[in-house]
Amino acid sequence: MVEIFYDDDADLSVIQGRKVAVIGYGSQGHAHALSLRDSGVDVRVGLKEGSKSRAKAEEQGLRVVTPAEAAAEADVIMILAPDTAQRFIYAESIAPNLTAGKALFFGHGFNIRYGLITPPADVDVAMVAPKGPGHLVRRQYVDGKGVPCLIAIEQDPTGGAQALALSYAKAIGGSRAGVIKTTFKEETETDLFGEQAVLCGGASALVQTGFEVLTEAGYAPEVAYFECLHELKLIVDLMYEGGIARMRYSVSDTAEYGDVTRGPRVVDARVKEEMKRILGEIQNGEFAREWVAEDDNGRPNFTKLQEQGAVHPIEETGAKLRAMMSWVDRPITETA
Numbered sequence: 001m002v003e004i005f006y007d008d009d010a011d012l013s014v015i016q017g018r019k020v021a022v023i024g025y026g027s028q029g030h031a032h033a034l035s036l037r038d039s040g041v042d043v044r045v046g047l048k049e050g051s052k053s054r055a056k057a058e059e060q061g062l063r064v065v066t067p068a069e070a071a072a073e074a075d076v077i078m079i080l081a082p083d084t085a086q087r088f089i090y091a092e093s094i095a096p097n098l099t100a101g102k103a104l105f106f107g108h109g110f111n112i113r114y115g116l117i118t119p120p121a122d123v124d125v126a127m128v129a130p131k132g133p134g135h136l137v138r139r140q141y142v143d144g145k146g147v148p149c150l151i152a153i154e155q156d157p158t159g160g161a162q163a164l165a166l167s168y169a170k171a172i173g174g175s176r177a178g179v180i181k182t183t184f185k186e187e188t189e190t191d192l193f194g195e196q197a198v199l200c201g202g203a204s205a206l207v208q209t210g211f212e213v214l215t216e217a218g219y220a221p222e223v224a225y226f227e228c229l230h231e232l233k234l235i236v237d238l239m240y241e242g243g244i245a246r247m248r249y250s251v252s253d254t255a256e257y258g259d260v261t262r263g264p265r266v267v268d269a270r271v272k273e274e275m276k277r278i279l280g281e282i283q284n285g286e287f288a289r290e291w292v293a294e295d296d297n298g299r300p301n302f303t304k305l306q307e308q309g310a311v312h313p314i315e316e317t318g319a320k321l322r323a324m325m326s327w328v329d330r331p332i333t334e335t336a
């Protein structure tokens with residue numbers, strides 16, 4: 001059984017008594033820094049000279065210093081820069097300032113799990129990993145709700161790492177929804193699997209392929225868009241609120257019969273075998289090696305695939321239709 005913690009299990013004063021550095025001000029960084037600040041925590045943002053994010057962080061009332069200055073001032077250092085940049089930031093700016101008794105925090109376990117960062121034994125190493133995109137982490141916090149978080153403790157020389165991680169999770173709203181204790185290994189491997197096979201990779205490929213099948217068969221792209229993308233959110237909202245059972249309760253019998261008889265033909269045994277291969281590449285480090293090398297080489301393949309995705313016909317159809325729905329096409333947070 002996993003351990004789940006809620007607001008009453010976490011003491012906000014622990015993180016309020018520390019100085020926190022948030023390195024990076026992107027999707028997660030802005031959400032953590034603003035919500036920590038709003039929870040009464042002494043927070044500074046670490047960004048390199050000339051950073052594109054600096055103006056936004058300052059406009060939003062945060063003090064911005066360099067990553068090295070932030071790491072020197074703070075005793076809790078949360079790295080929320082891209083996973084592939086973290087080992088360089090760590091070596092240049094954090095390691096020289098990581099004195100005994102400080103805490104090094106991560107929002108995802110990639111660099112620890114794959115041995116790209118090796119902190120000294122006399123610092124706490126922990127993770128607070130929200131299970132949702134950073135902009136929604138912030139939106140939920142502002143709305144008085146929260147995105148569930150995972151916490152993990154890799155090193156605990158002070159004996160206080162878990163209380164500190166729970167307190168941090170409370171400050172960003174995580175313990176309103178629930179904080180599950182895991183390990184760096186479990187978080188990293190499941191997170192990568194989820195985003196590749198189901199949440200991002202699986203879902204995008206399913207939507208694009210469904211749209212292609214309908215439009216190639218001569219159906220209107222607008223009808224195909226509503227059917228394969230727009231309505232997906234409405235269906236997933238029902239799953240989110242009450243599980244697959246609630247979704248099946250709400251759709252017609254005709255839809256439910258099609259679901260249980262045709263769904264397994266789309267996601268069949270071959271797809272499951274491919275998902276297992278993808279999990280294997282995550283577990284044996286092959287994906288991490290490929291991604292780090294791709295980034296080191298200037299991301300040629302990634303850039304090509306991003307460009308292909310951006311010009312997929314579903315994007316043009318979607319942009320036109322979303323412009324007609326003011327409540328759909330909006331910034332994802334006030335601060336984004």
Ligand SMILES: NC(=O)C1=CN([C@@H]2O[C@H](COP(=O)(O)OP(=O)(O)OC[C@H]3O[C@@H](n4cnc5c(N)ncnc54)[C@H](OP(=O)(O)O)[C@@H]3O)[C@@H](O)[C@H]2O)C=CC1
Nearest residue numbers: 024025026027028048051052053080081085107108133134
């Ligand atoms: N995106 C998400 O919702 C989730 C992310 N995570 C994890 O959170 C971490 C952060 O991810 P995410 O928020 O997507 O990251 P982003 O790609 O949004 O981070 C961009 C930010 O990092 C800054 N940055 C980039 N390079 C450096 C550098 N060398 N020194 C200092 N700052 C730098 C950028 O500055 P500039 O503007 O100057 O380029 C920008 O402020 C990762 O570990 C990720 O796996 C976990 C859960 C969900």
Ligand SMILES: CC[C@](O)(C(C)=O)C(=O)O
Nearest residue numbers: 131132133134191195199
């Ligand atoms: C699903 C993608 C994610 O893992 C996340 C938002 O949780 C990420 O790395 O961005």
Ligand SMILES: [Mg+2]
Nearest residue numbers: 131132191195
């Ligand atoms: Mg994730």
Ligand SMILES: [Mg+2]
Nearest residue numbers: 108191192195
């Ligand atoms: Mg992820």
